[in-house]
Amino acid sequence: MADTDFDIQYVANLARIALTPDEEAKLGHQLGDILGYVKKLEELDVTGVEPMAHAVPLANVLRADEVRPSIPQEAALANAPKQANGLFIVPKIVE
Amino acid sequence: MEYETVIGLETHVQLKTKSKMFCGCVNLFGSEPNTNVCPVCLGMPGVLPVPNERAMQLTALAGYLLNCEVPGFAKFDRKNYFYPDASKDYQITQFDFPSTTTGHVDFEFGGGIERVRITRAHIEEDVGKSNHFAQHSGVDFNRAGVPLLEIVSEPDLRSADMAYEYLNALKEILIYGGISDCDMEKGMVRCDVNISVRPIGAEELGVKVEIKNMNTFSGMRRAINYEVPRQIETLESGGTLVQETRRWDDIAGITESMRTKEQAHDYRYFPEPDIMPLKPDEAWLTEVRSHIVELPLARKQRFVRDYGIPAQDADVFVGNVALGGFFEKAVEGAKNTKAIANWVINNLQARLIETGTTVDELKFEPAAIRELVGIIDAGTISSKGGQEVFAELFENGGSPVVIVESKGLAQVSESGELEKWCQDAIDSNPGPADDYRNGKENAINFLKGQVMKASRGKANPQVVGETLAKLLKG
Numbered sequence: 001m002a003d004t005d006f007d008i009q010y011v012a013n014l015a016r017i018a019l020t021p022d023e024e025a026k027l028g029h030q031l032g033d034i035l036g037y038v039k040k041l042e043e044l045d046v047t048g049v050e051p052m053a054h055a056v057p058l059a060n061v062l063r064a065d066e067v068r069p070s071i072p073q074e075a076a077l078a079n080a081p082k083q084a085n086g087l088f089i090v091p092k093i094v095e
Numbered sequence: 096m097e098y099e100t101v102i103g104l105e106t107h108v109q110l111k112t113k114s115k116m117f118c119g120c121v122n123l124f125g126s127e128p129n130t131n132v133c134p135v136c137l138g139m140p141g142v143l144p145v146p147n148e149r150a151m152q153l154t155a156l157a158g159y160l161l162n163c164e165v166p167g168f169a170k171f172d173r174k175n176y177f178y179p180d181a182s183k184d185y186q187i188t189q190f191d192f193p194s195t196t197t198g199h200v201d202f203e204f205g206g207g208i209e210r211v212r213i214t215r216a217h218i219e220e221d222v223g224k225s226n227h228f229a230q231h232s233g234v235d236f237n238r239a240g241v242p243l244l245e246i247v248s249e250p251d252l253r254s255a256d257m258a259y260e261y262l263n264a265l266k267e268i269l270i271y272g273g274i275s276d277c278d279m280e281k282g283m284v285r286c287d288v289n290i291s292v293r294p295i296g297a298e299e300l301g302v303k304v305e306i307k308n309m310n311t312f313s314g315m316r317r318a319i320n321y322e323v324p325r326q327i328e329t330l331e332s333g334g335t336l337v338q339e340t341r342r343w344d345d346i347a348g349i350t351e352s353m354r355t356k357e358q359a360h361d362y363r364y365f366p367e368p369d370i371m372p373l374k375p376d377e378a379w380l381t382e383v384r385s386h387i388v389e390l391p392l393a394r395k396q397r398f399v400r401d402y403g404i405p406a407q408d409a410d411v412f413v414g415n416v417a418l419g420g421f422f423e424k425a426v427e428g429a430k431n432t433k434a435i436a437n438w439v440i441n442n443l444q445a446r447l448i449e450t451g452t453t454v455d456e457l458k459f460e461p462a463a464i465r466e467l468v469g470i471i472d473a474g475t476i477s478s479k480g481g482q483e484v485f486a487e488l489f490e491n492g493g494s495p496v497v498i499v500e501s502k503g504l505a506q507v508s509e510s511g512e513l514e515k516w517c518q519d520a521i522d523s524n525p526g527p528a529d530d531y532r533n534g535k536e537n538a539i540n541f542l543k544g545q546v547m548k549a550s551r552g553k554a555n556p557q558v559v560g561e562t563l564a565k566l567l568k569g
Contacts, residue, residue: 014361016177053170053192053372060379061371065112065149068119068133076129076137076236086128087226087233090179 006035096331098292100323101300102252105287106265108244108275109221110153115240116220117144117187117370122242124281128235136220136240138182144369146171150242151194154218155375155383157244157274158195160390161213165383168374169194171367176360179234180223188245190364193217194373200248201392202264204257208392211261212249219243224282238282244274250289250300255319262286262312267391271416285310290319291336292326301326302336306343306350318343322350394419402432411440417454418444424461434468438485446489458492467495474555475505505553513546513554517562520545531567539563 008028012019019027073086082089112122118135135142158165172190198213221241226233246265252258266277266284277284286309291301304322309315322341329336341350375383389397391413398409398419412419422439426432443464447454467488471481476499484498499505520542521528530538539560546559 014175014363053168053366054368056371058371059374061145062148062151063119063145065114065147066119067114067121070120070131070133073127073130076132082231084233086130087235088129088179089231089233092227092230092232093179093225 006031097295098327098330099295099297100253100255100319101250101291101293102254102258102319103250103289104246104248104252104258104261105289106246106248106262107221107285107287108246108269108277109283110150110218110242110244111273111275112147112149112153112242114147116147116150116218116242117240118142120240123237124278124283126237128233128237131237132239136182137236138184138239144187144367146370146373147242150218151373151375152383152386153242153274154194154216154244155380156272156386157246157269158198158216159384159387160268160272160274161195161198161200161216161246163195163198163213163216165195165375165380166192167376168192168372170372171370172364173367174219174362174364176362178222179232180225180239182223182236182239186220186222187367187370188219189217192372200261200264200268202260203392204260209257209261211251214247214249216244216246219245250291255316255323258288258319259312259316262315264392267413271388271391272386273388279311282310286315288315288319290322290326292323292330302338304336304338304350305340307340307353309343311345314343314345317345317348318350321348325350402426402436404433404436408433408436408440411444412436415444418447421454421457421461425464427462427465429465429468431468431472434472435464438464438468442482442485443489458490459488463488463493463495470495470499474557475499477552477556479552480505503553513550513558513562514566516546516549516554517542517559517566519549521563521566528567539567 008019008024008031011031012024012027077083077086077088080088109122114120115122115131115136118133120131120133120136123131135144155165157163169189170192171187173185174188174190175185177184193215195216197215200211200213201208202211203209221238221243223234223236223239226235248261252261262284269275270277275283288306288309289303290306291303293299293301304326306315306318306322309318321343326336337355339355340353342353343350395406395409395413398404398412399406402422412422418439421443422436425439426435429435446452467481467484470476471478476484480499483502484495487493487498487502488495524542524545527538527541531542542563543556543559546554546563547556550559
C-alpha cells in the first residue's frame with residue numbers, strides 16, 4: 001500500500017535535487033511505496049516500550065582527548081572543485 | 096502603550112580541549128587554513144566520529160556550574176541542512192536528550208542580583224569558517240568539529256544592558272570553571288538573540304525575532320537597542336510583526352530580514368547512528384563534580400562579607416583569581432584587611448603588570464604584606480618607608496622587619512632626637528614659627544617639612560607635629 005501523505009517537491013528541495021515533472025511522478029510513486037512498506041511497523045503495539053537510541057546495546061563509547069596528526073592541506077583540498085589560498089572555494093552564499 | 100522587552104539568548108562557547116569533538120585534530124585557532132583537518136571533520140564518507148571524553152566532562156561541569164541537572168541519559172542527533180561551512184551537510188548536536196537541563200545563572204545587575212533560567216546546555220560541533228570575497232566564498236574547516244557548548248536561556252532578560260551583563264557573568268563562570276577561554280577575538284563565544292516585545296502586564300509573548308551569530312557583546316547590545324524600537328514602532332503604527340530571522344549589520348547599525356517562519360529550515364533531526372548514547376554513571380559524575388569551583392558572584396560576596404573590603408576591591412580579586420588567592424593568604428589573622436587589599440591591588444598588582452610577573456613567581460610570601468601593613472600601622476615605618484620596603488620585597492624577597500632594619504627605615508618617635516630636630520627647625524625659621532604663634536596654623540607644615548628633611552624621612556610625622564606644637568606653644 002503506497003503512502004501518499006508527503007510532498008515530493010518539498011522533499012526534493014530538502015535534498016537539493018531538481019526533478020522534472022516525469023521524475024516527480026516516478027520518484028513520488030516509488031517513495032510512496034517505500035513509505036507504505038515501512039508503515040507496516042505502525043501495526044505493532046509498542047505501548048510501554050521505551051524508544052531506543054541505538055540498536056547496539058552499548059553506551060559511553062568515548063575517546064581520550066588526545067591530538068592525532070591531521071592530513072596535509074593538499075590532501076584535504078584534493079577533491080575540491082575549486083581552491084585558492086588553502087581554502088575551499090564555493091559560490092558566494094551569505095546568510 | 097508601554098512595552099516590555101523579552102530576550103532569550105542562545106550562547107555558543109568553544110570548549111577548552113586539546114583535540115576536536117569527534118576526531119583527533121588539534122583544537123587550535125589561527126593555523127593555516129585546512130591544516131587541522133582529517134576525513135572525520137571534513138565529512139568524508141565512511142568515517143566514524145567518536146566523542147571526546149574531556150568535552151563531555153566539561154559539558155557536565157558547565158552544567159553543574161550553571162546549576163543544571165545532568166541526566167543519566169543523553170544522546171547525539173543529526174541536524175540536517177545545506178551550507179558550505181557544514182562539511183557533512185548535517186551537524187552533530189543534541190536534540191531531545193541534551194547532556195544538561197534546567198539550571199540558572201545569578202548575576203549582578205542594576206544594583207541587585209538577577210536570575211536567568213537556563214533551559215539547557217548541550218554539546219555539538221562547530222562548523223567551518225567562511226571567508227567572503229567579491230565573487231566567491233572560501234571555507235576553512237579548521238574550526239569544523241571543535242566542541243561547542245550551546246547554552247540556551249529562558250526568555251528572562253528584559254533589556255540590552257541586562258543581556259550584556261548576563262553574557263559577562265556567563266563568560267566569567269565558564270572561564271572560572273576552565274570550560275572555555277571565552278576569547279572573543281578568536282570567536283570562542285557567539286550568540287543568537289531572541290527578541291520580542293509585549294504590552295506591559297501581558298502574559299503572552301510577542302512575535303519573536305531571532306538575530307543570528309552575534310560575535311561581540313557590544314554588537315549584541317546595539318542590535319537589541321535597534322531591534323526593540325523597530326518592533327515597538329511597527330506595532331504602534333498598526334503593523335504586524337512576523338516571526339523571522341534577522342541579521343545584524345554592524346557597520347550600518349541595523350538588522351535586516353534573512354528569512355521568515357515560512358522559509359525556516361526543516362532540520363529533520365534524527366538520532367546519530369554512528370554514536371552510542373551517553374549514560375554517565377555516578378563514579379564519572381563524582382569525578383566531574385570534584386572540579387566544581389566557587390562561582391565569581393559567590394566569591395565576590397564572600398570577599399566583601401568575610402574580609403570587609405569594598406565591592407570594587409572584591410571585583411579585582413574575582414577578575415584576577417591568583418591575586419585573590421594571594422590576598423586570602425595575606426589577610427589570614429590580620430586586622431587591617433582593607434589596607435592589605437590596598438597594598439595587594441595598588442602596589443603588588445601594579446608591579447606585577449609592569450614587570451610581567453605572575454603571582455606564582457613572587458619572591459616573597461603573602462604573609463610579608465601582612466607584616467608590612469602591621470609595622471606601618473604600628474608606626475614603626477611611615478607609609479613612604481613602606482613603599483621602599485615593598486620595592487625591596489618585590490625585587491629580592493625577604494621579610495619587611497628585616498628590610499626595615501637593614502635599610503634603617505624605622506621612624507624616630509623617641510622624644511630626644513626628635514625634639515632636637517624640632518627645636519632646630521623653629522630656631523632657624525623664626526618667620527613661620529611666629530606665624531604659627533600668631534594663629535596661622537598652616538605654618539606648622541613648613542616646619543614639619545624641615546624636620547622630615549633633617550631626619551631624612553625617618554621622623555614619625557605625627558609625633559613631629561605634636562612635638563612642634565608643644566614647643567611652639569610652650
